[in-house]
Amino acid sequence: MLLLPMGRDQDYVRKAVKRPCWTVRGRPRAGHLFLAPVGWQMWVPGIRAKPTSDDVPLDRPESAVLRSPAGETLSLPLPLRAADSVAFVDISSDGTRLLTSFELPRRDTPRLVLWDLTAPEPGHFFPGTMGGFHPDGRRVLVGSGRSLQLRRIADGRPLQAYEIDRGEFESARFVAGGRQLLTASGDWYDGNQGQVLLWDVESGEVLRSFFRGDAAAYHAVMDRDEKRLLAAFTFGEQGAIDRAGIYDVTSAAMLHVFFPDDYALRRLRAHPQSNRFAAGNERHTNVWDLTDSRLIHQFPGAPGPFSADGRVLATFLQCPRTTLLWDPQDGRYLGRFDTEIVGFHLGGALAFTQDHRTSLGVLDLQTGRPVAELFAFGDEWLAVTAEGDVAGSDQALRRVTWRTRHADDGLQVEVDARRTARQHRPHQVAEALTRSLPDGRSPADALPAAAPEPPEGVERRPGAPDRPRLVVRSAESPACSWLAADAEGNRLLASYEDGSAALWQLRPVQLVHRFPPISRSPRIALTPDGMLAIVEGPEPTELTLWDTATGRRQGLLPAPDQQREEWIVTMAMHPGGRFLAVLTRGRDDESPGRTLIWDLPARRVVHRLVDRSPRRMADLAFTPDGSRLALGYRAAPKGQEEPWDRIDVWDWQAETRERGIRGEGFGATSLAFSDDGRRLLAKEGSELVLRDFDTGEPIARWSFQHGIPTGALTGDGARLVGSTLGDGRLFRSTVAEPDQWTWTPPAEGRSHTSRYAYAYKLVVMGDRNLVFSPGNDGRIHVWHLDTLAPAGDLFTRNEHRDWIVRTSAGAFAATEGARPQLAWEHGGRHWPLDRFERWLHRPKTVAAILSGEPAEPPAIPPKVLEQAEAFHDAHRETRSPDAPSRSHPEDYYAMRDRAVALLNEAGAELRINRHDHITFIVVARGARHP
Numbered sequence: 001m002l003l004l005p006m007g008r009d010q011d012y013v014r015k016a017v018k019r020p021c022w023t024v025r026g027r028p029r030a031g032h033l034f035l036a037p038v039g040w041q042m043w044v045p046g047i048r049a050k051p052t053s054d055d056v057p058l059d060r061p062e063s064a065v066l067r068s069p070a071g072e073t074l075s076l077p078l079p080l081r082a083a084d085s086v087a088f089v090d091i092s093s094d095g096t097r098l099l100t101s102f103e104l105p106r107r108d109t110p111r112l113v114l115w116d117l118t119a120p121e122p123g124h125f126f127p128g129t130m131g132g133f134h135p136d137g138r139r140v141l142v143g144s145g146r147s148l149q150l151r152r153i154a155d156g157r158p159l160q161a162y163e164i165d166r167g168e169f170e171s172a173r174f175v176a177g178g179r180q181l182l183t184a185s186g187d188w189y190d191g192n193q194g195q196v197l198l199w200d201v202e203s204g205e206v207l208r209s210f211f212r213g214d215a216a217a218y219h220a221v222m223d224r225d226e227k228r229l230l231a232a233f234t235f236g237e238q239g240a241i242d243r244a245g246i247y248d249v250t251s252a253a254m255l256h257v258f259f260p261d262d263y264a265l266r267r268l269r270a271h272p273q274s275n276r277f278a279a280g281n282e283r284h285t286n287v288w289d290l291t292d293s294r295l296i297h298q299f300p301g302a303p304g305p306f307s308a309d310g311r312v313l314a315t316f317l318q319c320p321r322t323t324l325l326w327d328p329q330d331g332r333y334l335g336r337f338d339t340e341i342v343g344f345h346l347g348g349a350l351a352f353t354q355d356h357r358t359s360l361g362v363l364d365l366q367t368g369r370p371v372a373e374l375f376a377f378g379d380e381w382l383a384v385t386a387e388g389d390v391a392g393s394d395q396a397l398r399r400v401t402w403r404t405r406h407a408d409d410g411l412q413v414e415v416d417a418r419r420t421a422r423q424h425r426p427h428q429v430a431e432a433l434t435r436s437l438p439d440g441r442s443p444a445d446a447l448p449a450a451a452p453e454p455p456e457g458v459e460r461r462p463g464a465p466d467r468p469r470l471v472v473r474s475a476e477s478p479a480c481s482w483l484a485a486d487a488e489g490n491r492l493l494a495s496y497e498d499g500s501a502a503l504w505q506l507r508p509v510q511l512v513h514r515f516p517p518i519s520r521s522p523r524i525a526l527t528p529d530g531m532l533a534i535v536e537g538p539e540p541t542e543l544t545l546w547d548t549a550t551g552r553r554q555g556l557l558p559a560p561d562q563q564r565e566e567w568i569v570t571m572a573m574h575p576g577g578r579f580l581a582v583l584t585r586g587r588d589d590e591s592p593g594r595t596l597i598w599d600l601p602a603r604r605v606v607h608r609l610v611d612r613s614p615r616r617m618a619d620l621a622f623t624p625d626g627s628r629l630a631l632g633y634r635a636a637p638k639g640q641e642e643p644w645d646r647i648d649v650w651d652w653q654a655e656t657r658e659r660g661i662r663g664e665g666f667g668a669t670s671l672a673f674s675d676d677g678r679r680l681l682a683k684e685g686s687e688l689v690l691r692d693f694d695t696g697e698p699i700a701r702w703s704f705q706h707g708i709p710t711g712a713l714t715g716d717g718a719r720l721v722g723s724t725l726g727d728g729r730l731f732r733s734t735v736a737e738p739d740q741w742t743w744t745p746p747a748e749g750r751s752h753t754s755r756y757a758y759a760y761k762l763v764v765m766g767d768r769n770l771v772f773s774p775g776n777d778g779r780i781h782v783w784h785l786d787t788l789a790p791a792g793d794l795f796t797r798n799e800h801r802d803w804i805v806r807t808s809a810g811a812f813a814a815t816e817g818a819r820p821q822l823a824w825e826h827g828g829r830h831w832p833l834d835r836f837e838r839w840l841h842r843p844k845t846v847a848a849i850l851s852g853e854p855a856e857p858p859a860i861p862p863k864v865l866e867q868a869e870a871f872h873d874a875h876r877e878t879r880s881p882d883a884p885s886r887s888h889p890e891d892y893y894a895m896r897d898r899a900v901a902l903l904n905e906a907g908a909e910l911r912i913n914r915h916d917h918i919t920f921i922v923v924a925r926g927a928r929h930p
Contacts (some may be wrong), residue, residue: 018333056232062817072096082444086360088342088352090132095346095434097153100360101129102376112142113376114153117433118428120383120391122376124156130169134192134201135178148172148183150201160204167193170218173270175228180207186216190235196220196231199239207588210247217267222288223275224861230290232268244279246269246290254759267303271328273310278303278328287328295825297331307344311444314341314351321355324454325447333454335447337368347436348443361434383429385668391426468836468860470812472795472804473876479775481521482761485571486530489765491548492772493526493533494780501535502800506850509813509843513551518544523568526568527577527890532600534580540567543821545600557598560605569593570619575626581652585622593617595631597652602699607655615644621671621680628652632682634667646684647671647696647701661696664689670710672761674717681713681720690735700738704731714766714785721764721771721785724813730762732788744788768852782850791849797821808850809857811842826865836860 029141036169087111089099100117103544112126115868131142134150139159143149145168152159162172174548175182181201186194196210211217215233229247238788246255269278275290280303286525290928301324305316312654313328325334341363343352350371352422353361362371375382375396382392383401388401399419437446459691478498485492491512492504501524526533532554541559546552559566566584572853573580580600585593593616599609609629611617614636621630629652633645646663650656672681673693680693702708704724709723721732732742763772770791771783780794792807795818802818814822824831839860848855 018918031695052181057215066255071078072547074426076292077415078678083699086354086358086374088354088360089130091343091346092133092137093135094137095125095242095436097133098352099131100132100374100376110144111376113381118430119431120425120433121393123153124151125379126151130175134174141172141174141181143169144630145169145186156410157269160201160202162199164195166198167195167216170216170728171220173221174201179655182220182222182229184217184220184231186218186234188216188218191216191234193518194233196229198249199267201265205366208249208252210252211245212495215243221270221277224273225275226886227274228255228290230268232279243867247377256586269303269306271310272308276328278306278313282318282752285313287313297326299326299331303419304341305343307348307443308346309348309442309444312344312345312447317338327444331856334444336454339363342445345434345436346740347434348441349435349437349446351435362437365443367680371435372429383433385429385432387428387432389424389425389428389432390423391429395580397424413562429494433566468810468824468831468840470804470806470810470820470840471823472797472806473826478778480778482524483772483774483780484524484526484762485765485772486526486760487528488530489768491526491530492763492776492780493524495522495524495535496778496796498519499537503532503533503551509805509847509850511800511803511815513546513548514796517542523571525571525573525580527600528575529577532577534571534573534800536568536571536601541582542564542584543598545578555603557603558598566591572622572629574622575624579626581620581622581629585617591616595620595629595652607652609652609655611648611651611657613644616667618667619669619671621673623728624675624677628658630671630673630680632671634669640863647680654717660689672711674713675715676717678846679713679717683708683710686722690717690720700735702731702738702741703731710762712762712764713772714764716766719766720764721788723762723773728790730771730783732771732785740786744790765852765853768850770850770852792898793845805846805850807846809845809849809855810840811845811849811855811858812840813843813846814841837866839864 006382018858024095050611053574065071065839085101086100089101091098094120099119100113100115101110102113103110109127110129110133112128114123114126115121116202127144128142128148129144131140131148135142138153139150140153141148142151142160146164146166148162148169149158150162151158162181162183164183164185169183169185170188172181172183175198179201181199183197183199184195185197192848195212195214196217198208198210199205200207210220210229211231211233217231217233219232220229220439223833227249229249230244231247232244239519247253248255248310259887262399267278276296277290277295278285278287281284283300284304285299285301285303286295287299288295288754292651299313299315301315301317301322304316304323305329306313311327312334313326313690315324315326316322317324321338321340325333325336325339327334331925337351337353338646339355339361339417340355341351342360345351345362349365351363351365353363353370355361358375360374362373364371372383372385372857375384379395380393382390382396384390388398392400393558397420398417399415400505401415424599431777468801478496478500479498480494483492489499490506494502494504495501495646497520499522501515501522502511503513503515506511515533516533517537519540522536524533524535526548531548533548535544535546536542537544545554545557547554557917566586569583569585571580571582575784578600579596582596582598583593584596592611592614595609595617596605596612597609598604598914599606609631611631611633613633616636617631618634619632622628623630629650631650632646633648635644643662644659646665646668647661649658649661651658661680665687668682668684670681670688673679678693678840679699680692681688681690683689687701688708690699690700690713691697702711702720702722706792708722708724711720715722719734721730724729730744733740764785765771769785771785771788773781773783775781775793778795781791783789784790784791790808792805795804795806798801800814802821804812804814804818806812812822822833823872826834826836840858842858845855845858858888
């Protein structure tokens with residue numbers, strides 16, 4: 001039985017192995033060795049050996065990989081540690097060579113490994129993280145950052161270099177039979193410095209630039225006809241909506257833009273045999289036809305690879321870790337594997353898997369069993385088959401160990417050079433790595449004939465929605481970070497990550513005022529009558545007052561001199577609307593914080609609450625009657641000795657602490673009261689706890705494996721809404737049944753909650769059955785409280801000058817300036833706004849829905865939908881096959897712009913809406929025509 005890297009102290013290991021402990025979650029109990037199938041890591045509790053000799057063995061039990069994470073159990077010398085991250089990059093057109101990338105601990109330069117699977121052995125090690133094989137099979141592209149190199153596979157000699165002066169390369173692929181190279185680049189985090197370039201492979205010159213702008217380009221593919229190009233862009237991690245653009249290869253003109261409003265584009269895969277592509281994120285994979293921009297299918301999971309013949313598409317689910325296989329032509333479910341498939345071997349019988357970060361696995365598609373694993377240890381390498389055959393570098397083979405079971409003392413681990421020599425069978429390893437199906441067969445033929453049903457809860461969605469959906473086409477969307485509402489629930493104040501704020505009125509629905517940026521992600525508050533908005537800034541600990549009736553600035557609450565170097569953690573409005581509690585803290589971790597009570601009419605601080613304990617103030621909330629103030633605390637930076645109170649109750653007018661509530665965890669935040677003041681909700685540690693405010697005894701608890709950053713109670717204190725870390729979803733539960741949760745739909749790659757989820761407050765309007773949450777995508781999400789189904793969302797655009805409100809029922813309201821940013825998605829296509837606007841522009845219906853009132857959803861006559869479909873089909877049939885999709889000659893735009901200018905000069909009011917090749921011009925009656 002073959003072993004991989006574990007440790008030198010074999011006696012120590014033998015004592016630890018009392019009996020195997022098989023599990024897939026958590027750590028095993030002390031004294032047990034964690035054995036797991038290929039892809040799970042190993043923990044040996046208590047072992048802290050630090051070998052320094054070169055005789056450290058490589059250990060691997062049967063059908064299990066045992067590796068010690070750095071710093072957790074065993075400490076291995078740097079040259080012997082497995083790679084921190086191993087990834088599949090590409091496979092050659094003949095299936096004999098493989099390109100993988102890996103990183104080593106404490107090594108700055110990632111490396112690429114070019115494997116010869118027929119030997120098997122690495123042909124070369126190159127610096128870089130990305131690349132691909134040239135179609136001729138004799139050259140390979142490698143590199144990272146701002147430089148790529150074309151190298152000869154035979155000797156690794158560089159042949160040509162491709163360099164950019166901004167951003168970093170994100171993707172690169174050969175097109176036009178290998179004569180050209182298509183690259184996408186940019187700064188993906190900040191979302192700028194983007195470029196999409198087409199290079200001449202031989203000369204290294206840029207032939208054409210398709211994009212150079214503020215967004216970052218992270219994928220680009222070209223269709224098989226070499227007429228259209230698809231590029232995906234991101235505007236960074238600031239909450240903006242991603243987009244994808246289709247370009248004409250000849251003219252470099254943009255033909256069409258996809259604005260995936262409800263999901264972010266994180267991966268893009270091109271079909272090898274058609275003009276289709278798969279795009280999506282961690283939640284969904286959408287298959288589009290590049291020819292007519294039609295949505296074909298929608299599958300669950302992140303986009304994975306296509307097979308070489310295009311008959312199989314893999315999608316990956318993170319939880320549980322599963323790969324689903326689909327037929328991209330008809331959408332049939334083909335099967336599943338409990339692993340992540342990252343690539344298909346061209347022979348059709350094998351797939352490459354990545355169950356863990358330190359090796360690349362090879363899977364037999366017919367049996368579903370592991371075939372082999374590939375390891376890279378710096379300049380050393382090792383290939384292992386399931387039958388126990390090995391091939392590797394001399395240094396790695398000298399460290400291979402074997403384990404033998406003994407009846408008396410269990411497991412014996414030892415180095416056996418003779419046995420290693422007997423199992424050193426490179427030819428058998430090569431046969432396992434290059435196994436192929438007979439000619440003409442594909443991975444689809446290797447799968448079972450009768451595939452089982454998809455896993456429970458997993459289903460394929462139809463490609464086209466059954467009714468038009470309003471798409472907001474804009475990249476300008478700063479993340480919404482804080483929300484506050486008045487007592488009546490008619491006004492909603494929102495702050496955004498760019499430092500601005502906006503005041504919404506829900507009935508009639510409109511954006512009332514916009515406040516200019518004065519502080520990044522400002523904390524905000526709104527008086528109960530909704531007449532005064534308080535926004536943090538412009539200086540730290542300063543507050544600006546705004547009149548919500550006029551939108552004018554009313555005054556400034558200056559920071560006390562001793563607090564100018566502090567920052568505002570959070571604020572709480574007194575129920576009477578006269579006082580505002582502001583929690584501030586120094587910028588260092590040692591600061592305990594203080595609370596100031598402002599008298600808003602008098603514009604002065606009337607009370608100061610200072611705690612002398614080592615605890616740090618973290619959150620606050622007034623009781624509903626306004627007589628007391630609850631303060632939540634975090635532990636001191638260097639820890640807190642038990643017992644200590646996580647919540648204090650203050651008589652804020654007397655500036656005295658009345659009593660404490662012990663609580664649990666490292667602190668208490670997200671404080672919220674029921675309307676009667678008898679129940680207090682707090683985030684304690686990583687869970688939400690509802691307590692009796694008088695006694696401090698817990699009533700109910702809610703916990704989640706990734707943590708719950710915040711929660712809110714309904715007025716009666718019987719229901720709760722919270723958010724979760726990890727996937728950014730909301731959940732609803734009741735005090736009577738805290739174990740029963742209702743969830744919002746998957747977040748589609750964007751969070752339903754703010755990045756400041758540790759501090760912000762959800763707005764729950766129990767009487768309206770609505771929940772409002774700020775989103776990283778720049779929207780204010782609205783949910784039905786009883787089901788947490790989407791009720792709608794609120795957008796702002798153009799620095800809050802324009803706004804859009806959508807409802808899940810299809811009704812919408814928007815300003816005139818927002819109209820160019822709106823379109824309809826229906827039947828897998830995008831339509832101009834006026835196609836269905838007549839039936840779905842319903843401001844009164846929107847206002848009724850946001851007020852919690854029953855409203856009849858708008859309906860479009862079936863005849864209108866049929867006419868739209870017939871129009872598109874008829875137009876598609878008459879279009880020339882050689883004409884680019886949704887494009888016009890270049891001089892068309894010049895002629896159109898001149899016609900528009902002439903008509904405007906003549907006093908005409910016109911509107912241009914383009915659909916495919918058709919342009920509609922509506923001229924006002926009575927205008928003078930030139």
